[in-house]
Amino acid sequence: MPLVELRGLDDVVAQGRPAPPCIVVVFGATGDLNARKIAPALYNLAASGLLNPNTVVLGVARRDRTDEQFRDEMRGAIGEFSRSPLDRDLWNEFAQRWYYHVTHADRPLEYLALRHRMDELSRRHHAGASRLFYLAMTPDTFGPIARNLREAGLSESPSPESFVRVVVEKPFGRDLLTAHTLNEELLQGFHEKQIFRIDHYLGKETVQNLLVFRFANSIFEPLLNRHYVERVEISTLESTGMEGRRGPYYDRTGALRDMVQNHMLQLLSLIAMDVPTRMAGEPVRDEKLKVLRSLQPMNPHEVAASTIRGQYGPGPDMPAYRQEEGVARDSQTETYAALRLSIDNWRWAGVPFFLRTGKRLAQKASYITIVFRQEPIRLFYNMDCDLRGTNRLSIRITPNEGITLVCDAKVPGPRMLLRPVKLDFGYQTAFESASPEAYEHLLLDAITGEPTLFIRNDEVEAAWRFVDSIRSAWDTAGQPPLVGYSPLSWGPHQARSLLLDPYKDWQTP
Ligand code: BG6
Numbered sequence: 154m155p156l157v158e159l160r161g162l163d164d165v166v167a168q169g170r171p172a173p174p175c176i177v178v179v180f181g182a183t184g185d186l187n188a189r190k191i192a193p194a195l196y197n198l199a200a201s202g203l204l205n206p207n208t209v210v211l212g213v214a215r216r217d218r219t220d221e222q223f224r225d226e227m228r229g230a231i232g233e234f235s236r237s238p239l240d241r242d243l244w245n246e247f248a249q250r251w252y253y254h255v256t257h258a259d260r261p262l263e264y265l266a267l268r269h270r271m272d273e274l275s276r277r278h279h280a281g282a283s284r285l286f287y288l289a290m291t292p293d294t295f296g297p298i299a300r301n302l303r304e305a306g307l308s309e310s311p312s313p314e315s316f317v318r319v320v321v322e323k324p325f326g327r328d329l330l331t332a333h334t335l336n337e338e339l340l341q342g343f344h345e346k347q348i349f350r351i352d353h354y355l356g357k358e359t360v361q362n363l364l365v366f367r368f369a370n371s372i373f374e375p376l377l378n379r380h381y382v383e384r385v386e387i388s389t390l391e392s393t394g395m396e397g398r399r400g401p402y403y404d405r406t407g408a409l410r411d412m413v414q415n416h417m418l419q420l421l422s423l424i425a426m427d428v429p430t431r432m433a434g435e436p437v438r439d440e441k442l443k444v445l446r447s448l449q450p451m452n453p454h455e456v457a458a459s460t461i462r463g464q465y466g467p468g469p470d471m472p473a474y475r476q477e478e479g480v481a482r483d484s485q486t487e488t489y490a491a492l493r494l495s496i497d498n499w500r501w502a503g504v505p506f507f508l509r510t511g512k513r514l515a516q517k518a519s520y521i522t523i524v525f526r527q528e529p530i531r532l533f534y535n536m537d538c539d540l541r542g543t544n545r546l547s548i549r550i551t552p553n554e555g556i557t558l559v560c561d562a563k564v565p566g567p568r569m570l571l572r573p574v575k576l577d578f579g580y581q582t583a584f585e586s587a588s589p590e591a592y593e594h595l596l597l598d599a600i601t602g603e604p605t606l607f608i609r610n611d612e613v614e615a616a617w618r619f620v621d622s623i624r625s626a627w628d629t630a631g632q633p634p635l636v637g638y639s640p641l642s643w644g645p646h647q648a649r650s651l652l653l654d655p656y657k658d659w660q661t662p
Contacts, residue, residue, distance in 0.1 A: 172203060172208070173316075174279065175284060179213060180298060182253065191596070214255070252274055321339065379503050384506070387507070392641070400478045408511060426444050488513065522547045545559045546559075555581075
């Protein structure tokens with residue numbers, strides 16, 4: 154009998170961090186984010202026994218709904234979007250603790266009624282005094298909501314044993330200035346420690362595994378630096394375009410703000426950070442911040458030489474970006490961005506990092522590839538080695554979550570013929586339990602007060618400082634020009650030029 158048995162994630166989480174009772178108040182409860190992500194995540198947490206049984210959920214929005222209507226809507230949403238099928242008995246039991254309250258987020262007087270309702274529900278269900286506010290609304294409402302919650306006495310914990318936290322989602326501004334203002338507004342109601350900023354990439358199993366993989370094994374970490382790594386590529390590719398009426402939002406945003414500023418720079422900071430002193434919120438985020446601060450803002454000349462921006466054109470039976478609903482017919486918004494950047498610190502000096510992201514590409518795939526340097530002397534150079542691979546470590550975030558190490562091996566037979574082979578770890582085969590959705594993990598962390606996977610404000614600002622330098626060169630100098638690419642391709646062919654070697658190409662999934 155082994156001393157330590159391998160357990161499913163749920164057991165580990167449940168045993169490590171019991172969720173305290175609380176009331177979860179979802180602002181924007183009639184919206185898409187609640188239907189698609191928050192409600193299914195709460196349901197799955199309850200189904201896995203990870204929520205405290207006294208947890209109450211209160212949906213808040215300005216539309217009229219009765220509690221019953223809201224529960225019916227949520228049952229429909231969970232039935233459609235939950236990763237595990239809706240269990241009627243379980244939902245009927247859980248739904249007894251779901252309520253709805255009409256509130257106009259911008260009307261301070263209505264918050265007193267909200268407070269009474271929360272108090273009454275907490276008493277009725279023994280949910281205690283802890284509150285988690287989830288602001289599933291546009292960022293322009295964060296300031297008024299924070300102020301109104303404070304004025305209604307809802308933003309401070311009423312007792313030392315209870316908590317009040319607020320969860321917000323990207324976009325955290327459109328540039329450094331607006332991000333800073335947005336944060337000041339949130340700080341009018343809450344302290345930084347109460348604010349949990351979600352980047353859903355950090356809730357993905359494989360992304361969290363980056364930390365485990367790097368810092369719970371001693372074999373990889375010594376290799377991850379300029380002495381052994383030739384380059385690092387991070388790709389987040391999507392095959393979808395502007396489905397789901399994304400056009401108007403996306404056309405104001407573009408790939409650089411939508412994906413690079415947040416998800417991609419978070420991936421970059423996790424793969425490049427130094428060892429934190431402890432695996433806890435502040436040390437981990439301190440190390441990530443150092444990476445983000447080591448990215449030097451680029452001047453227009455550097456932007457022209459190290460970035461590519463593209464926009465998809467028409468394809469067979471597919472509209473061009475400019476023909477999509479809600480998109481300007483002469484839009485200059487990029488649906489693809491690729492960049493070469495360097496991290497100016499001792500570990501990574503001189504190692505290029507390549508980032509690319511885009512819509513309507515050949516495949517939905519997110520992955521990181523670390524390409525190692527060639528051995529210093531090529532002993533096998535003259536022997537049928539044209540098929541030799543380069544040592545590389547590939548971390549697949551989606552799909553087929555897992556990690557692959559590619560190295561060369563001898564092909565059996567009398568000749569010294571080499572071929573690349575894969576040492577492969579796949580989540581699906583290594584672990585029996587299905588991975589929870591990112592939102593489940595993040596919601597549970599917010600309830601238990603575990604901040605490691607949430608973004609601190611200084612990280613947000615450091616990322617904007619870097620991204621602003623690119624955006625402003627694109628907008629003012631117009632360099633590099635916006636180039637077209639065909640739908641379902643791997644993006645504009647010009648992106649290859651960033652690699653600075655005609656024999657190299659981006660790693661495909
Ligand atoms: C969101 C972006 O943050 O991430 C979307 O706003 C994008 O444009 C999405 O499609 C990608 O997330 P995932 O988890 O599907 O890779």
